[in-house]
Amino acid sequence: MIDPDSELEPRYRSIATTPDWYQTNIPCQVGCPAHTDVSTYIGLISQARFDEAYLLNRKANVVPGVLGRTCARPCEPVCRRNKIDGKPIAICWLKRAAADHREYRHHAQRPPVTKDKKVAIIGAGSAGLACARDLREMGYPVTMYEQYPTGGGVMVNGIPVWRLPREVTREECDEYMEDIGVEVQYNTRVGRDVKLSQLLKDYDAVFIAAGCYIPNAMTGPDNKVIPGANLKGVEDGIRLLEKTNYGEPAFIGKKVAVLGAGFTAMDCCRTAIRFGAEKVYVMYRRSQEEQPSDEYEVDEAKLEHVEFQYLVTQKEVLTNDGTHVSGIRFIRNKLGDPDASGRRRPIAIEGSEFDVDVDTVIPAFGQYSDTTWLEAEELGLEVNKWGVPLIGYDDWMTSHPGLFAGGDYTQGARNLISAIGDGRDIAAAINRYLGGVDKPAESAEEVELPDYRRGMVDNYESIPFELIPSLPLHDRYSNTRETESGFTPEQAVIQARRCLQCQLNIMIDPSICILCSGCVDICPYDCISMEGLSRVVKGDPMHKGTENWRGGADMIIDEEKCIRCGLCIVRCPTDAISMVQFEVSSPNDRWSVSKIPMLNVR
Known part of the structure; x- marks a missing residue:
């Protein structure tokens, strides 16, 4: 049989589904500087499992209650839900819902001190807190030097109380650090109360996370x-x-x-x-x-x-x-x-x-960074024209051995989640500098989800986007009353159900597929198609040996369109189609898709 598509231009190229491909196929997680496992925590909220969602968030981004109110939300513009109705999942506001509606306070267990090298961190803002948390989990003793009477940096001195209540910052910035054993020297300004050169003598590594505060x-x-x-x-x-x-x-x-x-x-x-x-x-x-x-x-x-x-x-x-x-x-x-x-x-x-x-x-x-206290000349620091230390972006270290810098101090004023991502990267760099090694990533797995029937039991595709509830205008004229009241538990569950769960993927077993085209007919968004082999780009590694075939077809899946409804699985007469969940845990590069069953999609 002659290939009916032989006169059409080749347009498809196959790719190997490696762990890297799976990770980049979850756009919200790619968009988050801290690589938060968004799809899993949204799935947990859809089942009203708020405590588990909160802890999963805290593992990735340290201050979930804060970020649920103040995050710049780089994950939302890339959310695939936009392709359905032009509205992303309310990822940020759902993070707040997990913090608001959890049942327990969740004091963190204090990691034991297993390392004999000490680390000092200048600044208890986003980057400093994230770095301190990760270093404590690695077993390092950590001391933070903070010029203000509380931790949080711009979360406290730059974000209004009517957006971010101080009980939230106290719990996640001050009490959390105390729980995990980080020593914080409050009201202590480096350059005034203690010299940077002295810290470099007293500690094995020092991280400058002082932020940007000069207008x-x-x-x-x-x-x-x-x-x-x-x-x-x-x-x-x-x-x-x-x-x-x-x-x-x-x-x-x-x-x-x-x-x-x-x-x-x-x-x-x-x-x-x-x-x-x-x-x-x-x-x-x-x-x-x-x-x-x-x-x-x-x-x-x-x-x-x-x-x-x-x-x-x-x-x-x-x-x-x-x-x-x-x-x-x-x-x-x-x-x-x-x-x-x-x-x-x-x-x-x-x-x-x-x-x-x-x-x-x-x-x-x-704002820009205060560099007047750096002792750059005495320490031999290489700096840019504004006096900010130059760093190596592979190791975040300045020209002075053991002195690291990052977050907004070197990158300029940005947003909380970007600084948190920097802080976690710098913790890993400090660990390597002090002789530690990265933990090897666990091997990735594809776990089949049997009896997947979401499109037949859930109306998630038609759930409308909802703005976070806020106070009426006449109740807003207070500097201490929070303006946004937040989703109720019921609203949060419904909004979480809108998520397409991009960590799930359709798989077709070519050994039992009979090319009946049933999946093509039933797919509501035309994301599955059957194409002649001639439409595959010449030399494609997955089609080696088929160059001279006159007929044959490929099943093409457009991941950008797939809404994970599972109707194709139900329709397939030979059970050639399955839904699998990608699972990987890699502690040091911060990528993680958790091994938590998504009961809401069964």
Whole structure:
């Protein structure tokens, strides 16, 4: 028989289903810097197994209750559920649900000290906490030096209480470290209370995880500091949040302009509303499409009556008395070619200046790292033009042996989960430097799930996405009451059932497949097709020896479309199709798909 597809262009190439392929085929886990086993913990929540889901999260990302409220959610844009109804799984909010609805506190068991080498960590923020936890589990004694009275770093001094209650940070940043035996020297600033050079003498390895806390200057279109930047009523965003979070006096007037449109800007504009501001503007130099904040954050700010103005750049802070802010002058922009960030560069439009009447100006342009305490010259540190230590990205070590650096301190201000990922990588690098070895990864397994019938018993495909419940507008005007109330247990279970469980995969046994095309007919998303051999790219290793065949067919599975319904398994007359779960555990490279049965898909 002549191949009916012989006149069509080859378009398919087979691949070997190695552990690497399975891992990259779970897009949410690939997208997470800490490689959290998302599909498994979502599956656990779908069965109301909140405690197990919480512990699985804590294993990967250390502070699940915090991240369930504040994560930047890089996992969600790549979620395959988007292909069904344009809405990803609420991965972040479900992480919070696991923390909120667990039955037990789950004090961690203290790992024994089995190593004779000591490690110091400067900074008890995201990167420092993650590194400390992993090193303690490896058996190292760890001491952290933290300049603030609590652990958490930006979780406490930069994220408002109305987003992140302090009982959550106390449990996951302070009490958790105490549980696992990390010694924390609070109110201790390296460079003031103890020298970096002294730590290098006292410890076998030192990790700088000091974060970014120095605000960038308030500059204008010419990149020079604008007139009036030091007037009373100008308060840098990160400093304002620190004051309001620690209960220090902070001035927020009745008319406020927040400059910038990132996460700090969103926290500042909404904090201003909670402190009684009557009119709040967010002024951003680029377009709405290019603002760093996600759509949900912006929508919440608009709901609270924050006004957004785009394509404007500040030129001067105005004053009537020479001391206090009375307004701010802007110039309108148009967008030019992309700059180094990949976004289109704002270009000022001559003659388009306008003034806004305000009494408070809050610049929120990001932060940079304090390097004044490094003793770089004395230690012979190689640094960049800003004084930040240069590191090797294979080992995270500076030019000084035993001194490591990472997180936002070297990478710039980003988000909590990225810093956590760095911290875990650095813990493994420190272990190798101190003579430890990586634990070998367990071999990957394909475990068949018998009697898989999800598409016949569950309506998961039609469950709509739901926003996290929040307080009504009239109840939001408090700096201490959490604005988002969170999913109920019932809502969390339903939202978790939307997950397609991408760690599951359809397998077809070619030795018993009769090419009847029944699976093709029943597949609701046309992800299975039968194609002639001529459509496979020439030289494909899986088809060696078939180059001269005149007929024959391949069963093609499009993983991007598959929703794991299992209808093809039910339809197959020869039981050639099965659903398998990929299982692997690799402790040191942080990849893990847990061996937990997914009862919700049976």
